[in-house]
Amino acid sequence: MSATKSGYRGLLTREFLLWAVVSLASKAPVAMTPLALVFLSRESPGGYTLGATLASVYVLGEVVGAPLLGTRLSRGRLRGQLSAGLLVGALAFGALPVAHSAPAPVLLVLAFVAGAAPAACPGGIRSVLTRMVADDMVPRALSAEATLTQIVWAAAPGLVVLLALQVHPGAPLVLGALLAATASLLVFRLPEPQHREPTERAAATTTRTLLSGWPVYLTSAAAMAMLATAELVLPALLEDRQLSVSWSGPLLAGFALASAVGAFCYGLRTWPGSVRTQSLVFLAVTATCVSLITLLPGLPGIAVALLLAGVFQSGVMVTRNLSLRERLPEPAHAAAYSVMYAVQGLGYSLTATLTAVALDLASPSAAILGGVTITLLITVVSAIAERGSGHPPTTAEPLALADADDGP
Incomplete structure (x- = not known):
């Protein structure tokens, strides 16, 4: 194996740092939400059972939304599609703590929407990253993305517990809503991915x-x-x-x-x-x-x-x-x-x-x-x-x- 000359220094551009902020703001709500839903429901009549059910429905929303919305991502409109998904997700995240005393079916629908709406973002944002850098830098860029992802997932449980117990049971979801909304705005600052070959037709x-x-x-x-x-x-x-x-x-x-x-x-x-x-x-x-x-x-x-x-x-x-x-x-x-x-x-x-x-x-x-x-x-x-x-x-x-x- 051979060491590369530039290491990660070649990634330290303004575009990549902005991408990292967008990626962090979009990944954190995903990492926080399942446990946040458990803490949101723990003192409700449904208790931990309702919290676990909401978390399962949230993951189901991701599983359904990722292929359904991801396969419709198109060049020239990718940023707009990602932004719309993040914004709808942010609204659902924010509505959950507000409607915490609503009937269970309402909460289940909100949890499903929160999982499904931004589910295409991980794939879309990764695609933006791989088009931002030269081909020989793609492995390093994906390594940086994986590093960021694991740091987020390591920090998320502790942050959820701290906010839920010291601030308010709905505080982690409110933070998730704010982060998703921030990502929905910042994604327009990223470059719109374009095909390498200008003769290719942009379609699904x-x-x-x-x-x-x-x-x-x-x-x-x-x-x-x-x-x-x-x-x-x-x-x-x-x-x-x-x-x-x-x-x-x-x-x-x-x-x-x-x-x-x-x-x-x-x-x-x-x-x-x-x-x-x-x-x-x-x-x-x-x-x-x-x-x-x-x-x-x-x-x-x-x-x-x-x-x-x-x-x-x-x-x-x-x-x-x-x-x-x-x-x-x-x-x-x-x-x-x-x-x-x-x-x-x-x-x-x-x-x-x-x-x-x-x-x-x-x-x-x-x-x-x-x-x-x-x-x-x-x-x-x-x-x-x-x-x-x-x-x-x-x-x-x-x-x-x-x-x-x-x-x-």
Whole structure:
């Protein structure tokens, strides 16, 4: 491997710093909202049950909204579409604490809208980033994005708890509304992404083109499934080993921070092998580290395994984005990132359900090992599919485009 000359210094432009502010303002509400909904409802008649239901509906909104809205993102109007989604999301975030005493169906609708309306933003904003920088800087830019994401997710739980308990139960959602509204205004300051080739026709990408990236989506879902298994089984594992469940928070925060460090380190160098190979290696190593959670003794053993898993998990995140970028033509990137975002959420949600069943039938350690095994099997299927599909299209190849309502 070889060190790059400029490191991250090449990213330190006014445009990138503005992009980072927009990204932070749009990601923070997403990271805060599920837990914020639990705290909003904890003192209501519905209690924690209503809070968990609202959080589930919010995630469902993301899963539905990301592909539905993401596939309709179009060049020339992308900033306006992202801004509209963020603004509607901000209104829904702000309405939730105001209507906290309303009937449950009202709250469920607001939670769904809050998740669905801005769900295309992660993919759209990532697409803006990759068009802002030169091709040789894209891996570093995506590493910087992953670092920012993990820092946000590490800080969000503590911020929600502080605001909900010290200020007001609805304060985290109000902050989320303000941040989303700020992002909806600042997004117009970003450059409107344009095609590399002026002869390309700006239109919505066909369904067939998007679906051709399914091996990458599948691996991404597998990675999120493994992460969900580790996160959701961790409290039960601590209790099973007669350790305080309160350690769950610090351990998961450490995992997120380790992921931020791993993403930052990935962008420092050019690594050998294709991004597809790198992704499979990172995923296998992450699976091994997650398995160590069940084998290493005591709290220090669990902490070491989670920290190592976090470092390599970030490599999976970055290389999956790079793989999707290589596999699909450039006009499909914004939509494809949104589809992958939805698939990851679906993988996490399905794993949460399966984990609950597994914990009723087996020990926490067995549940984690079962999740890792399923992840590795999915990874093998995805690797075979990627290898057998031939050379992926590049951004330089022509793309047959159709309107959003066209079939494959």
